[in-house]
Amino acid sequence: MTGSRPAAAAPGATRSPGYRHDIDGLRAVAVLLVVVYHVWLGRVSGGVDAFLMISAFLLTGALMRRWESTGRVGVAGQWIRNFKRMLPAAAIVIAATVLVGMQVLPASTHDELWRHAWASLSYTENWLLAAEAADYYADQSQASPLQHFWSLSVQGQVFILWPLLFLLIGLLARAGRGRLPVRRIAIAVFGGVFAASLTYSIVATRTDQTLAYFDTGARLWEFAAGSILALVVHRVRLPVIPRAIIGWTGLCALVACGLVLDVQGGFPGSLALWPVLSVAAVIVSGNDADRRFGPAMLLEQPRVLALGRSSYALYLVHWPALVCILVLRDGQPLNLVEGLIVILGSIIVARLLTGAVDAPLRRLDWVERSRWRGLGVIALSAALVASVVVPAQVAAQRQLEAEQRAIAEAEAQRVYRNPGARVLFDDWTGRDVPGAPLRPLPSELDDQWGTLSRNCGDGSVVEIPATVPACLDNEVPADEAERTVVVVGDSHAQQMLAPIGAVAERENWRVVSFLLGACAFGLRDVDEERGGYYRQECRDWNVDVIRLIEEIEPDAVVTIGTRTEAADAESPRDAGERETVPEGLERIVERLARAGIPTVLIRDNPRFTYDAYRCVEEAPGHAADGGDGEDGGEARDAADAAEARDAGDACGVDAHQALAAASPLDALASPHVAALDFSRYYCPDRCPAVIGNVAVYIDKNHLSTFYLGTLEPVIGRELDGALARLDAFAATAAAG
Template identity: 40%
Template sequence: MLTLGSCDGGVPATSVPCTAPVREPPTARRGDVEGLRAVAVLLVVTYHVWLGRVSGGVDVFLLVSAFFLTGGLVRRLDAGERVSVARHWLRVFHRLVPTAGVVVAATVLAGVVLLPAVRWRGLLVDAVGSMTYTENWVLALRAVDYYAADKGSASPLQHMWSLSLQGQAFLLWPVLLVALAALARRTGWLTVRGLAGLGLGAVALTSFAWAVHSTATRQAFAYFDGAARVWELALGGLLALVVHRVQVPAAVAVPLGWLGAAGLVSCGLLLDVTGTFPGWAALWPLLSASAIILAGTAPGRWGVGRVLATSPLVTLGGISYALYLVHWPVLVLWLATSGRERAGMLDGAVVVVASLALAWLLSRAVERPVRALPWLRDAPWRSAGLVLGTAAAVATVSVAGIVRLDGQARRGAELSAGAEVPGYPGARAVHEGLQVAAVAPEDRLPAVTALRREWASLPGPCRGDWSDARLGSACTQLEPAGTPTASVVVVGDSHAEQWLAAVRPIAEEHGWRVVALLEGGCSFGAASTRTGGCADFNLAATAYLRQRPVDLVVTVSTAAHPTTTGERLVPGYAEVVRELTMHGVPVVGLRDNPRFTYAVAACVLENGDRDCSPRVAQKLAPSSPADALVGVDGFTSIDLTDLICPEGVCVPSVGNVWVYLDDNHLTRSFGATLSSALSDRLMAAGAWPEPDPGPPVVAGHLGVAGGPGGQVRR
């Protein structure tokens, strides 16, 4: 057990004399800071429900939590008290875990009843992440778009990321502060408070530098990255160390506090924080909150602290934890069941009132009673049993659910690997004219519970001469067992990535090396038509293709629109095609697939196939925009729309295989069933990447450039 000895009556840590502790007024129960917590949760709820923007309220939560945590621990350590880290952990998680466990369990039950099966596995994974305080890393690795307009498609437990980050801080902070206090006493160089300040300052500067860098380079990951967020906690800790020493004159405190309040409330309205948190922009709400806390040290009847310390706000601050826990599941489940993308004024008000009522009930029925029960509070082993038992019970049931769903999902594993499964021919039913008996939606492959894992990929990172430091993890590779017969590179965004499912079986059959250069949200085109990281990626990818012996480049040439027939050539695509072909690099451009405004499989489960099957004439342009590149020597345009939308109808499944994993990406399983058709059309178009494919064969039903029955274009 990690503890620090007392200097007053306890066993001293060393023979070094103890420095007299600095005494200051307690900060643990400042009414204005409790009120600030209430304002922060109101901002979070309001922005989530009605504005669909980031308010900065979560950042204030992190700062305030660290303010209380650091202030309390350093006061005890500075006074020479014996601090048991294990007991501190137990007290903190005794307050947090039971309430969280009730909310997570209730959300999972409600999600299974109200959400389509395609979302169950993700919900269970988030439940495990929530109860193990790792949800921020789950979402970081998943690279969730926190700013998605359609909150109804978000996870009902996505908001647990910030509580997971706080939980990690609650584990780390006492260890760090006790270790610093022990070092201060052992060396005598600085007081406990002074060394704690240096330590937290170093943490803050290091983390902030990382936050600025990672926000600029991979913001979707950085948003949930604990290393990029810990500076916000460290800032709250530093504030706790200095607040008692700052004497703000009343004449300054009044405008300072109100300025901080105005900055906090207006942050999400005046700043377009999408893509900028947790970097420089996060200073806005944090400095605003810091100004409010500093202003509260000066008495005054006109200060913002008087308002924040009023009974309604202090009461709301007392249930802020429960309100944060419940508001997001209530909102997401309402949007999912109502089919709305965002709440309006009336239903949003109902969501807020319902969340307040549930938070009050949760606080009165679970949070306060569990915290106050003497037989738990006074018996550490019982308290530990409650904490660990609650977390383990919810996590274990969730893991069992994941295992069961994964067992169902294995039915489609052979199909997604490129094997032929009787009764499930997918696109081959159209390409080869096969007759197949239709099955019910719940019997189609892959299992709807596994759709979100139906992304195509290659087995490992690029290596040897095929790796490139400029592309890093964006470059992956499939190497054949023997000497490669050809080297094929698939390049672009997620719509290029999905075609790996069709390319890979061909490569494995014919001994190709396949390299994928992929950057999410960044289609392949001339770098001059892109900005930021996307421009860098396209510049590096183009140079990569010119500098290596590439036999064929596979790209997506067009971009479909989800609501109109406004399909267009990918911006800058013509320029990059001409640049590559001019240097002798052959390029195949695959026409984009239709896109939708709804998750296709979920639509079928709720409404049936007919209501989820628009005609292709409603989704794509009358002819492929890639026709504009007809005549460019070395370029081949291939259109497989006739297999994705047979007989002109974009059906949700073809040959008993789900076509889409979401609203716009093909499943890996369906893509694998496209491989034979893609192989035939590459050969027919004369684009086969072998040294001597023989003379091109032109068939009558190739779907090349002009669609079914089109003429070969090169």
């Protein structure tokens, strides 16, 4: 039986190298670094960067060998091969994580879990995490069990881009009619990608490191480095001893990277050159049949190679297992033995997943021989995830609609299932309905942010500089409004937009807001080491917002006038100095007063060291179903309601732990400044997490708009009275 004659090699082709078993061993080291650092050290190791470079090294080597032997790239075929191998195991892990997560994780995280499942399946998880990381208001106290798919998403995007780059390289080579070897063209192309991406990475990391960490553009240079190494490594020829020294130096440097460098806080800028160069050193050291004395002696040991062959599966399974276990342990870290059990369990599952899915797919020639079969594998993988996520989302939506119908029916009958702050009003005579679900519902949390109806960043109110990213207004024309109010500040000012917007709609006020996360209103000197309120971005925003306010000339400015500190059961009994007036606020208030613009300062609400909503959610009795079809149902509902109140109280703190005994705003009150204190409605005795069957907080420190809605009559009355007093003083001063 004769085979077809092989195609002639292209000019400049090099001999295909033998299989590099030491690179499998290097994968084992990289994945062990990732897992060990995650489980025991709670930090990032640099192992992911090693994976990125290794994947590019192997992919580029394969693409170049194909071009040199056949003169073609086969873009579509390469895409199918890549994702046919990557997606099946990933889909199984995604589906299993969703199923387990729905049992282990709080219901308030299920929407997030499904969102991350779709992003992981579509290889866009890095962009989802980048968007969440860029959101100052996002609660990041609990990592997604699918968060680790960010690096696989970057890799998947590169696996789409790299064959296209090779297609470009091939076109350039053909246009040059062989005058320039294809490898030199490829080196030039990837060198350009390396230089551009590294430059961008350094700048982006300095500007917004959290966003840059997940940015594909800031990571391309690591892949380009692996590609360049794949194109030139065959020309590197060194004696045995120098190669061994280089290899061991690189391996030791890779292992030490996460201990020496702040990977999570400093990558992927120039610091990421450390693991990239370390991997390059190890690969160069094994670039010869004679690997005596080098790290290949360790990397090619059978047990190391076995782990290396399961490295992809181990990376997939270890993180969801770790996150779910930590959730069950209420965030308590693992000790040495517990961590070892998690690691060994993950290795066993990874070996099973590799043996049952990954290895058989690689051996199935009939799949390799047909693109349609490869596409079928990809489609089945996507269908597996969809078969788990879609029914869960549909069931959750139906449950939400049923709960909302029950709530609407009760409210139509003027029965307060969730009275919230109303139970604290002096004229409250109602009663809450036992067994009613806590509001906001877990599925409603994403909507619990104050907002106004229009984005005025288009200059419709006033010309907005680039330093002021968020401008909202309620579309009431200035010449028709009874008064104009500007709400300004950080997320705690934003949450007040809900009740103020309701008052404005009733009273025909014009409301304009300028907001910047983690930036209180106040002129402060820049101190980048302290960050937060003291960063340059915040200073620039304050300077420009003051100018905008003076240009608008509102009847009043409303902002948050104090800053509380996070408290828990272990906090000192007396908050004392822990609630303060933001530095620089007095300077702004005085400047506005000189411009004839009064200020209304609202006292800050308590903050917690933990997620108050999840604390209540995980406590027994927080979400009774409201039914009483069983015998003794009324008694059961009353008991459930009592448990819910107990959970809300247990998840709160003592008032003296969260707030100063006397409001710091008292010292700022003047004819130009009105101070509003709603703390009795947050802390009637203690500062509970639930009042009137309503969750007061949606996370560690932000009030739910549902609770603020129940408090709106008080906020409206107090705000209207404060503005009337300020108007009266202004009129008296003008008459005098």
